[in-house]
Each structure stands twice: as C-alpha cells, then as structure tokens.
Amino acid sequence: MEAxxxxHDINFRVRNIANQKIxxxxxxxxxLNETGYLIWESIDGTKDLKTILGIIMxxxxxxxExxxxxxxxxxNFLLEIKAIKEV
Structure with missing residues (x-):
C-alpha cells in the first residue's frame, strides 16, 4: 500500500439526503455505501493510504486483502471522477 x-476537490461535497450519503x-x-463514506471522510489531505487502510480495518x-x-x-473511482487529487 502506497503512502x-x-x-478532496473543492467542487465535491457529501450530503445526507433521505438518510443516504450522496x-x-x-x-x-x-x-456512497458505508465503506465509501468512511474512506471519503478519511481523505483529509493529511492521511496516507496506509493510514486509511488501518481505519477501515x-x-x-x-x-x-x-x-x-x-x-x-x-x-480509483474518486480519481476517475476527479473528486480527489494528490497532495
């Protein structure tokens, strides 16, 4: 797992709509499902992927695995839609 x-890209936000994370x-x-939301919330410009993996675990x-x-x-999905960028 890389470091x-x-x-987040400033054009993307998560909202709670009808009890769904959008x-x-x-x-x-x-x-977003529960895991996707946890990952999104963990992406903060300070945590590397190893740390986020630990949070999931x-x-x-x-x-x-x-x-x-x-x-x-x-x-990869977030990168594809340009919702995140590398610091």
Whole structure:
C-alpha cells in the first residue's frame, strides 16, 4: 500500500439526503455505501493510504486483502471522477 496522500476537490461535497450519503460534484451525484463514506471522510489531505487502510480495518471485520481492494477501487473511482487529487 502506497503512502500517497489525497485531498478532496473543492467542487465535491457529501450530503445526507433521505438518510443516504450522496457525493455531489460537477453536476453529478453518487450514492456512497458505508465503506465509501468512511474512506471519503478519511481523505483529509493529511492521511496516507496506509493510514486509511488501518481505519477501515479498525472499523470493519474484514481481511486486509478485502479492505485493501475496497480502498484501491474507491480511490480509483474518486480519481476517475476527479473528486480527489494528490497532495
């Protein structure tokens, strides 16, 4: 797991709409599951991916492999929609 640090793009925000966590930005909306929301909240411009992986592992009963896959897939998604950028 790399030590890359990301921060949110200023055009993206998470809102709680009808008890759902919705990522809004650039005219689009994406529903976040619990893990996605935890990762989003952990991306703060100071935590590296190793630290965020630890947060996931502490929050859920899952193997490191599953948590790592979830993290990498979600980070790639956020990069694809330009919701985060490397610090």
């Amino acid at each position: 890359t640090i990301y921060k 990522l809004l930005g650039n005219g689009e909306a994406f529903q 502490d929050s859920y009963e899952s193997t490191e 599953v948590a790592k896959n979830d993290l990498i897939n979600f980070i």
